[in-house]
Amino acid sequence: MTGDDSQSDTEEFRTSRRKRSRIHRLDVSSLIGRKLVTLVLVGTLVFLMLPIFMTIVASFGTTWTGVLPRGYFNLDNWLTVLGLAEGVGVRQGVISGLAFSTLLATGGMVINVIVGVPIAYALTRYDFFAKDYINTLAILPIVPGIVLAVAFLRTYPEMGGSAFGLIIGYALLKSPYMVLTVQSSFQAMNLQQIEESARSLGASWIRTFLTVIVPNAKNGIIAGCIITWTLAAAEFNFTFMVHARGPRPFSLFLFENITRSPVLQGAAAVSVYFAIVTAAILILQTAGKAGFTTVEEQ
Amino acid sequence: MSGSTASADTRNPSGVVAKAQSAAFPETEADRERRRIVIMCLPYFALAAVGAFVPLAIMARMSVSTERFENAGFTMEAWRTLLTEPVYWEVAWNTLWFAVATTVFSVVIGVAISHALAKYDLPFENTLIALISFPIALPGIVVAFMIIVLFGRTGLLTNLVAFFTGQSPIDLAMAVSVFGLFLGYSFSLIPRSTMVLRGAFAEINEDAEEAARSLGASPLLTFYYVTLPQVWPGIVAALVLTFRTALAIFGTVLVLPALNVATLRISLEIQSLGFNSQIAAAIGLIYFFFILSFTFAGVKLLDNEALKI
Numbered sequence: 001m002t003g004d005d006s007q008s009d010t011e012e013f014r015t016s017r018r019k020r021s022r023i024h025r026l027d028v029s030s031l032i033g034r035k036l037v038t039l040v041l042v043g044t045l046v047f048l049m050l051p052i053f054m055t056i057v058a059s060f061g062t063t064w065t066g067v068l069p070r071g072y073f074n075l076d077n078w079l080t081v082l083g084l085a086e087g088v089g090v091r092q093g094v095i096s097g098l099a100f101s102t103l104l105a106t107g108g109m110v111i112n113v114i115v116g117v118p119i120a121y122a123l124t125r126y127d128f129f130a131k132d133y134i135n136t137l138a139i140l141p142i143v144p145g146i147v148l149a150v151a152f153l154r155t156y157p158e159m160g161g162s163a164f165g166l167i168i169g170y171a172l173l174k175s176p177y178m179v180l181t182v183q184s185s186f187q188a189m190n191l192q193q194i195e196e197s198a199r200s201l202g203a204s205w206i207r208t209f210l211t212v213i214v215p216n217a218k219n220g221i222i223a224g225c226i227i228t229w230t231l232a233a234a235e236f237n238f239t240f241m242v243h244a245r246g247p248r249p250f251s252l253f254l255f256e257n258i259t260r261s262p263v264l265q266g267a268a269a270v271s272v273y274f275a276i277v278t279a280a281i282l283i284l285q286t287a288g289k290a291g292f293t294t295v296e297e298q
Numbered sequence: 299m300s301g302s303t304a305s306a307d308t309r310n311p312s313g314v315v316a317k318a319q320s321a322a323f324p325e326t327e328a329d330r331e332r333r334r335i336v337i338m339c340l341p342y343f344a345l346a347a348v349g350a351f352v353p354l355a356i357m358a359r360m361s362v363s364t365e366r367f368e369n370a371g372f373t374m375e376a377w378r379t380l381l382t383e384p385v386y387w388e389v390a391w392n393t394l395w396f397a398v399a400t401t402v403f404s405v406v407i408g409v410a411i412s413h414a415l416a417k418y419d420l421p422f423e424n425t426l427i428a429l430i431s432f433p434i435a436l437p438g439i440v441v442a443f444m445i446i447v448l449f450g451r452t453g454l455l456t457n458l459v460a461f462f463t464g465q466s467p468i469d470l471a472m473a474v475s476v477f478g479l480f481l482g483y484s485f486s487l488i489p490r491s492t493m494v495l496r497g498a499f500a501e502i503n504e505d506a507e508e509a510a511r512s513l514g515a516s517p518l519l520t521f522y523y524v525t526l527p528q529v530w531p532g533i534v535a536a537l538v539l540t541f542r543t544a545l546a547i548f549g550t551v552l553v554l555p556a557l558n559v560a561t562l563r564i565s566l567e568i569q570s571l572g573f574n575s576q577i578a579a580a581i582g583l584i585y586f587f588f589i590l591s592f593t594f595a596g597v598k599l600l601d602n603e604a605l606k607i
Contacts, residue, residue, distance in 0.1 A: 033517045038418065040410040044488060045426070047481075048433055051444035054454055064452050115345050118338035126335050136597050138342060140539075142350045144546035144589065146561050147582040150568065151353030154360045154369065154575065172349035175342070205334060227435070234437040237548040237561075241568065251437060258443045259553055263452050270443050277435060 052274070059268040069264065077268035081257055094253055098276075101250035104163060105232040108170030112228045115171065116178035117221060121213060123179075124186040125195070138179045145173055145237030152242050165242060166249070170232040177231065178224035185220020186213075226284050230277045250276075354586065361579035376576035380584075386563075389581075393560040396476075397544035400483040401491075404544075405536045407484070408491030409529070413521075416499035427496075433489045438549025445482045445554060449473040474554050482550040490543055491536045498532020531600060538596035545589055560585055 054069075059077050061069030083094040116138075122128075123135050143151070148169060156165050194216065198208040214221070236251040243249060250273070257269035317332065324330040356369070364371030380386045411430065420426060433441070448455050450473040460467040472478045502525060510520040548561035555562060560581060567578040 034418070037410050037414050040407060041414045041420075041426075044407055044411060045429060047448075048485065048489070049429055050454070051447040052432075054447050055443070058447070068454070111345065115341040119342040122335050122338035126331065128332070128335050132597070133594070134339065136593065137346075140542065140593055141546070142346065142590075143354065143586055144548075144561065146546075146548045146564050147357075147586050148350065148353065150360075150564060150575075150578050150582045151350075151357035153568075154579075155353040155356040168345070168349045172345055175345065179342075230435050231437075234440070236437045236439050237546075240549075240552075241565065251439070254437070255439050255549075255553075258439055258446075263446065263450065266443055267447070270440055273440060 055267045055270050056274065058264055059271040061264055064264055077264050078272070081253075081261075081265055081269045081272065093248060097248040097253055098250055100163070100247035101233055104166050104170060104249065105229050107163065107167040108174060108232040109225050109229045111167065111171035112175050112178040113221065113225065116175050116224065117182050117214060117217070118209075120179045120182040120186060121191075121209065124183055125191045139176045139183070141173055141176050143172075145169075145235065146241060148173065149238045149241030152238075162246065166239065169238045169242065170235055173235060173238060174228040174231050177227040181224040181227060182217060182220045185217040185223075189213075189216055222284055222287075226281050229280050229284065233276060233280065234273055354583075357579045358583055361576050361583055363576055366573055366575050373576075376574075376580045379577060380580050385558075386581075389558050389560055389563045392557050393545065396480075396483070396557055396559060397541055400480060400487055401537060401541040401544050403480075404484050404487035404491045404540055405495070405533060407488050408495045408536060408540075409533065411488075411492050412495040412499040413525075415496060416502065431489050431493055433485060434493070436486070438486065438547055438551075439553050440549075441482050441485045442550045442553035444485060445478050445550075446473045449478050449481070474556055476556045479551060479554050479556040482554055483544060483547060486547060486550065487540050487544055491540045494536040494539055495529070495532050498529040498535070502528050534596075535600050538593070538600065542589060542593060545585075 058064055058069040060073050060075070062072075062074050062076070063070050081094065119134075119138055123131065123138065152165060152169060191213070194212060195205075195208055198212045199205065203212070234251045234254065236255060239249050239251050240255065243252060254269055254273060258266045261269070320326075320329040320332070322333070324333050359369050361376050362372050362374060363369045364373045364375075414420065415423065415427065436444075447453055449471060450456065451468055451471040453467075453471065453473065456467045456470045456472070459465070460470055506524050506528075507520055510524045511517070515523070546561065548565065551557065551559055551562045552565065558566075564578050564581050564585075567574040567581070
């Protein structure tokens with residue numbers, strides 16, 4: 001009896017040792033695993049950031065024939081792409097195109113606030129028929145930009161280059177980003193409690209929504225504005241197919257500089273885009289801090 | 299209109315009318331709530347109707363039009379061409395394999411990055427997250443330019459390799475090759491997949507991982523048996539959403555036309571091959587329904603918590 005016990009004990013011990021030795025053989029992962037994963041992280045970071053950094057640096061250079069661009073510090077490329085330099089081949093209408101694009105992006109952003117905030121609220125606060133499907137529809141772009149553009153060409157032919165058609169398209173393509181960011185802001189609030197307090201104090205539901213719920217979700221709305229504005233400012237897929245006349249939107253200016261100009265001019269054009277995005281983020285964040293609230297900051 | 303039908307219960311046809319009526323002239327609090335939901339969803343559905351539903355219906359009509367510049371007559375010629383011409387099968391195949399390959403690659407990288415961000419003590423972690431998510435804001439043409447900056451004829455890496463090997467940069471330039479395009483897609487997709495996966499990694503039960511480690515499992519075994527099952531829903535969500543994005547990329551492939559994919563083909567049909575509006579519309583329609591059905595099938599697989607852009 002005791003012999004049997006020790007027999008099975010040894011058996012168990014052997015199998016467990018075999019298992020453990022197998023584990024130990026795989027233990028290279030503790031030697032190189034962490035290093036490998038960190039290497040992937042650093043590699044990806046370099047892959048994502050290096051070209052952005054090089055673009056900004058190169059836009060101030062004079063030539064780029066070797067490994068690195070040379071001839072600093074030079075604003076010629078910037079002036080040329082913006083149409084401010086003198087001489088042949090200077091592009092006209094860049095500034096008016098920029099202003100036009102700013103207008104379009106702002107229009108799309110405003111529509112997104114009007115459209116996105118209420119539906120985000122309804123989807124977070126209430127439970128109703130087909131809610132999951134409506135939610136999916138609202139937080140994922142319904143149609144890829146290029147397909148939407150083909151559909152727009154025939155549906156609204158007279159609006160080819162008009163601000164209206166482009167604004168509607170931008171608003172629709174970028175609305176998911178607004179819905180999503182505002183939704184996550186609503187999810188962090190106790191909506192039912194806030195709403196019931198306001199209602200029991202006598203506010204109508206419209207008043208509750210506009211003066212209590214919306215100001216509380218301010219940060220989400222500002223974040224949504226930033227994302228939808230920056231994405232609409234350079235929306236290319238849709239603009240490329242739909243735009244026919246009128247001032248040339250900014251994304252087409254980018255496309256032209258990227259495909260048909262020397263690489264340093266392309267770099268300057270892309271840098272203009274980076275500058276605009278940075279400015280928009282700063283302006284909207286400042287606007288968010290300055291006003292747009294009826295509650296005290298916590 | 300769409301909002302009211304969506305919120306009403308269509309399982310009972312006579313109930314739809316009754317519920318629409320009660321939503322329009324509410325008597326109970328439940329009716330009022332229903333009306334509130336309809337009003338709040340209405341702006342979105344108005345925009346979607348003007349911006350998407352009507353144009354898509356017109357586009358369906360466009361695909362069977364006999365005229366190129368207006369909707370007139372009826373012919374299935376465009377659809378027949380799509381089915382019989384080998385070039386369109388090639389386009390479909392290219393679109394699918396390339397999207398699948400770039401999606402899988404980006405999600406694998408995304409898993410590694412989210413793992414590092416969640417588990418390791420990294421310096422400047424918030425800055426790292428901001429830097430990795432920033433490329434989401436870059437349009438496809440700018441992404442293509444980023445690839446040119448690295449791998450084009452004057453590109454940084456091209457010239458670096460040329461400097462050390464003595465070859466000509468023109469022979470080495472890889473921006474306009476399938477490899478360059480692959481990196482371009484990855485540039486757009488890695489940030490997106492990482493942002494989805496970060497949510498999944500944030501909710502891991504770390505006690506189980508620590509228990510596995512202290513019982514002697516190696517980091518790889520711990521990851522495989524403990525971490526991976528927990529983040530699996532997040533990985534599926536990342537695959538679904540990244541694949542959707544991969545299908546829709548157009549600017550990058552327009553600037554680096556190394557592979558004829560569906561988005562590029564739609565643009566070619568309209569702009570270069572002479573306004574083949576019927577064929578472009580037919581491709582667009584197939585494409586739209588493929589993405590829509592794929593999304594809803596993917597969403598069925600997921601819980602809604604995991605669904606983020």
